[in-house]
Amino acid sequence: xxxxxxxxxxxxxxxxxxxxxLFLGSLLPIIAQEASNNSISTTQQQLLQEIVxxxxxxxxxxxxxxxxxxxGSGTKGxxxxxxxxxxxxxxxxxxxxxxxxSYFQSFEVTTGHDYFPDNHFKINYQGIQxxxxxxxxxxxxxxxxxxxxxxxxxxxxxxxTHSEVQYDDYAGIEAKGKLVLILRREPTSPEGNSLFAAAGxxxxxxxxxxxxxxxxxxxGAAGVIIINDPVTIKQEGDHLMPMxxxxxxxxxxxxxLKASVGDSLFMAxxxxxxxxxxxxxxxxxxxxxxxxGMKMDLKAGIFKIKKKARNVIGTLExxxxxxxxxxxxxxxxxxxxxxxxxxxxxxxxxxxxxHNGADDNASGTxxxxxxxxxxxxxxxxxxxxVLMTFSGEELGLLGSQxxxxxxxxxxxxxxxxxxxxxxxxxxxxQLQIGGIGTSPTFETEMxxxxxxxxxxxxxxxxGRGPSDHTSFYxxxxxxxxxxxxxxxxxxxxxxxxxxxNYEGAEKVTEMVSFxxxxxxxxxxxxxxxxxxxxxxxxxxxxxxxxxxxxxPNYGDEEKGVSISDxxxxxxxxxxxxxxxxxxxxxxxKEINNIYELMEVLSEANPxxxxxxxxxxxxxxxxxxxxxxxx
Numbered sequence: 001x002x003x004x005x006x007x008x009x010x011x012x013x014x015x016x017x018x019x020x021x022l023f024l025g026s027l028l029p030i031i032a033q034e035a036s037n038n039s040i041s042t043t044q045q046q047l048l049q050e051i052v053x054x055x056x057x058x059x060x061x062x063x064x065x066x067x068x069x070x071x072g073s074g075t076k077g078x079x080x081x082x083x084x085x086x087x088x089x090x091x092x093x094x095x096x097x098x099x100x101x102s103y104f105q106s107f108e109v110t111t112g113h114d115y116f117p118d119n120h121f122k123i124n125y126q127g128i129q130x131x132x133x134x135x136x137x138x139x140x141x142x143x144x145x146x147x148x149x150x151x152x153x154x155x156x157x158x159x160x161t162h163s164e165v166q167y168d169d170y171a172g173i174e175a176k177g178k179l180v181l182i183l184r185r186e187p188t189s190p191e192g193n194s195l196f197a198a199a200g201x202x203x204x205x206x207x208x209x210x211x212x213x214x215x216x217x218x219x220g221a222a223g224v225i226i227i228n229d230p231v232t233i234k235q236e237g238d239h240l241m242p243m244x245x246x247x248x249x250x251x252x253x254x255x256x257l258k259a260s261v262g263d264s265l266f267m268a269x270x271x272x273x274x275x276x277x278x279x280x281x282x283x284x285x286x287x288x289x290x291x292x293g294m295k296m297d298l299k300a301g302i303f304k305i306k307k308k309a310r311n312v313i314g315t316l317e318x319x320x321x322x323x324x325x326x327x328x329x330x331x332x333x334x335x336x337x338x339x340x341x342x343x344x345x346x347x348x349x350x351x352x353x354x355h356n357g358a359d360d361n362a363s364g365t366x367x368x369x370x371x372x373x374x375x376x377x378x379x380x381x382x383x384x385x386v387l388m389t390f391s392g393e394e395l396g397l398l399g400s401q402x403x404x405x406x407x408x409x410x411x412x413x414x415x416x417x418x419x420x421x422x423x424x425x426x427x428x429x430q431l432q433i434g435g436i437g438t439s440p441t442f443e444t445e446m447x448x449x450x451x452x453x454x455x456x457x458x459x460x461x462x463g464r465g466p467s468d469h470t471s472f473y474x475x476x477x478x479x480x481x482x483x484x485x486x487x488x489x490x491x492x493x494x495x496x497x498x499x500x501n502y503e504g505a506e507k508v509t510e511m512v513s514f515x516x517x518x519x520x521x522x523x524x525x526x527x528x529x530x531x532x533x534x535x536x537x538x539x540x541x542x543x544x545x546x547x548x549x550x551x552p553n554y555g556d557e558e559k560g561v562s563i564s565d566x567x568x569x570x571x572x573x574x575x576x577x578x579x580x581x582x583x584x585x586x587x588x589k590e591i592n593n594i595y596e597l598m599e600v601l602s603e604a605n606p607x608x609x610x611x612x613x614x615x616x617x618x619x620x621x622x623x624x625x626x627x628x629x630x
Contacts, residue, residue: 039452043380047513050374053502056509059366060424063334064358064497071357072338073392073399074111074307081334081365085312085389088369092376094314097386097408105311107402109392110557111342113142113243116301121225121255125268126293137261138225139240140300143210143595144254148299149222153179157286158186159212159224162196169286176220179296181262182212183229183273187281192231195284205602209241210595213254223253223298227262230274236348243302244343249593253300304557309335309391311399313408316375318520320382326413327384328519330371330512331400332364332420333393333468337491344394346491358497360490363424365389367509374513381520383415390468393421400468401553401564404475411475415525418512419469419481426484426504430456431511434481435469437461437531442480445515453511461533464551464567474551474565474579478526480515482508530568546604546627548572550583552594560584560615561597575625577614584620585613601627 040048062068062084068077086103089096098104121138122131132138157169159182169182186207187195196204205211209226216224228238238259259273266273269291280287312334318324336357337343340350347353356362368387375385386409392398404411416439436442436459443459450457460481463473469481484504489495519526549570556562565579566572583591586600587610604610606629613622 043378043517044514046377047374047517048510050377051370051506051510051513053506055370055373056363056366056424056500056502056505059369060358060362060497060500060502063362063365064356064495066354066356068356070338070340070355071334071336072111072342073109073309073335073395075338077338078309078335078391082310082312082389082391085334085365085369086314088372089312089314089387092372094316094372094376094387097313097315097388098311099408103312103314105313105403105406105408106308107311107392107399107406108306109309109395109398110304111307111395112305113140113302114305115140115243116303118299119301120297120299121257122297123265124295124297125265132257132261135240138255138257139243140302141209141213141241141254141256142243142302143213143250144300144302145249145251146301147223147251147253148297149179149253150297151178151222151295153181153291153294153296154288155181155291156216156288157280158183158206159216159226160186160196160206161215161219162206165196165284167284167286169288170215170219171286171288173288173290175216177222178290179223179225179298180216180219180221181225181227181265181291182216183277184209184226184232185229187284188231189281192235195281209254209256210250211599211602213250213252214595214599216254217250217252221252223255223300225255225257225296225298227257227273228259230259230277233259239349239351242341242343242351244341249302253298255298255300309399311391311403312389313403314372314387315409316381316385318382318384319379323382324384326415326525327386327409328416328418328516329386329388329414329472330368330418330420330516331388331390331468332368333361333391333399334365334389335391335394335399336360336362337394342395344491345493347493350493353493355491355493356496358495358500359422359424359484359487360495361393361421362497363422363500363505364420367420367423367505367512370506370509371513371516375516378517380517383520385516385520386414393468397466397468397471400471404471411477414472414475414477416478416480416519417469417472418516419467419479420509420512421467421481421483422486423482423484423508424500424502424505425487426501426508428456429454430458430485431508432458432460432481432483432485434460434465434483435463435473435479435531437533438463438473438480438529439478439526440529441526442478445518446480449511449514452514453507455507455511461531463531464565470551471564473531476528478528482512484508532568545630546601546606546608547630548601548625548627550577551579552597558582559592561591561594563614571625571627575612575623576621577612577623577625578616581614581616581621583612583614585611587611
């Protein structure tokens with residue numbers, strides 16, 4: 001996963017302050033006992049009055065509209081959404097808290113790749129030359145190296161070397177200096193299921209484009225051409241992958257070719273692609289060969305697309321002369337996947353399709369906007385309140401990470417951070433709250449607060465996770481993460497506003513407002529503690545058997561893998577690795593990017609001992625880590 005975007009009446013239709021036995025939605029329980037015990041204060045009643053589902057309906061219907069085209073980071077849609085949020089801050093008296101007395105904090109992001117005009121792909125077979133059109137017949141991969149190769153061609157099956165099952169498409173052929181033509185995916189059963197992945201687990205790591213290309217490079221190939229295979233066409237159609245992804249580049253040119261071109265190529269050889277694939281699948285043995293009389297001329301050159309994205313920040317100053325120097329931060333990311341061009345989509349053919357991201361994360365952003373309205377009416381706040389919407393989350397927590405490294409308010413004065421990410425699909429009152437292990441009292445506080453709201457809570461102690469609270473946890477700030485769970489529309493165009501549980505989003509935000517009110521007014525700030533419960537760090541190979549225990553810095557594009565933080569009690573920390581280190585070598589293997597780190601981890605076993613070389617303050621430091629099972 002790439003890492004998860006989130007989002008955005010003003011007239012009330014009911015007066016909730018009059019209701020002590022309050023309905024919080026048609027299927028939600030009445031808060032009756034709390035009223036009888038006088039446990040809801042006048043200020044809390046005012047918060048309940050101000051937070052209404054009609055606001056969520058208004059904001060989400062706009063933020064998740066086709067007009068905003070999925071709010072991709074750095075796009076016009078993201079800018080429109082950011083302007084909408086800033087105007088809301090201004091309308092309710094929140095002061096600008098960005099750069100140059102504005103509501104915005106700008107930062108640079110890589111949003112994709114494009115190709116240079118001299119890219120080309122030609123096939124010469126028995127003296128007849130054909131030239132193919134970029135983006136129509138083929139496209140370079142984002143991890144492609146820059147270069148040209150004009151040479152003989154070998155067909156290397158799926159391009160897989162899998163020692164554990166003694167399968168090697170390169171056995172018996174010489175790939176060095178040649179262009180390698182390979183099929184997409186990996187051997188399958190007659191039902192189309194992978195023969196290499198665990199049952200029900202989709203595809204193994206060997207099916208990944210980057211791993212196929214890297215394997216070809218390691219076998220000395222001059223370049224690689226990956227063709228859509230017949231099984232994929234049945235499942236997804238004959239589509240080319242968008243030039244998304246933000247890892248490092250390989251050294252050889254790599255392209256993705258449509259099956260329509262590949263089929264005609266094989267047809268000229270008297271071979272049917274489907275039959276060739278079936279022979280490999282049935283026998284589970286390679287059928288690789290040098291293609292006689294054929295040469296290919298391939299040139300690939302790509303560059304990164306850089307854009308400016310914006311965080312949106314507003315603040316209300318506290319009333320206590322001393323405590324107002326401290327602040328409570330509540331945030332949500334408002335970016336999403338755009339029209340599939342920035343990667344991360346779970347739709348089979350996502351390019352050109354608007355990903356509106358109603359739950360992810362127009363819901364969380366709308367929670368922020370509801371809190372803007374609610375707290376603008378609250379005078380009882382000793383500390384200052386900072387409300388913030390992040391961009392760049394779907395590209396790797398880039399906006400929150402940038403703020404944490406370049407704060408417009410002193411990061412040391414942030415007493416707690418609350419993150420709202422995907423709060424719009426409440427089902428059966430089940431609410432997940434993360435970060436409760438980041439302060440000694442959080443678990444007790446959440447359970448006590450839930451006596452009012454009566455959610456079915458799932459509490460997680462981890463301070464890390466694939467969302468923006470992680471950027472603050474690594475700065476030693478207590479965090480809480482509110483989340484209503486994954487669903488079948490996650491990261492798909494079908495995540496739309498008509499599927500939101502608006503009463504549920506309202507209720508979650510009410511609970512957040514109560515906790516924020518407590519943070520604003522308690523005498524002492526919450527005590528930070530490192531969580532002992534591990535999260536699944538983004539960036540470690542999900543199909544690997546081992547874990548290292550690091551949080552990569554996705555905004556860093558220099559050679560190696562920069563580490564934002566290490567997980568307590570995991571191999572990286574035990575071995576002496578630290579946040580700020582840059583991994584450049586694992587044993588004797590050079591690590592140039594996240595792809596190569598993931599590959600090394602995917603081939604390792606629990607209890608393997610590895611020498612890890614890191615750059616620390618400009619000097620190489622060699623550490624020993626013992627990998628553990630996932």
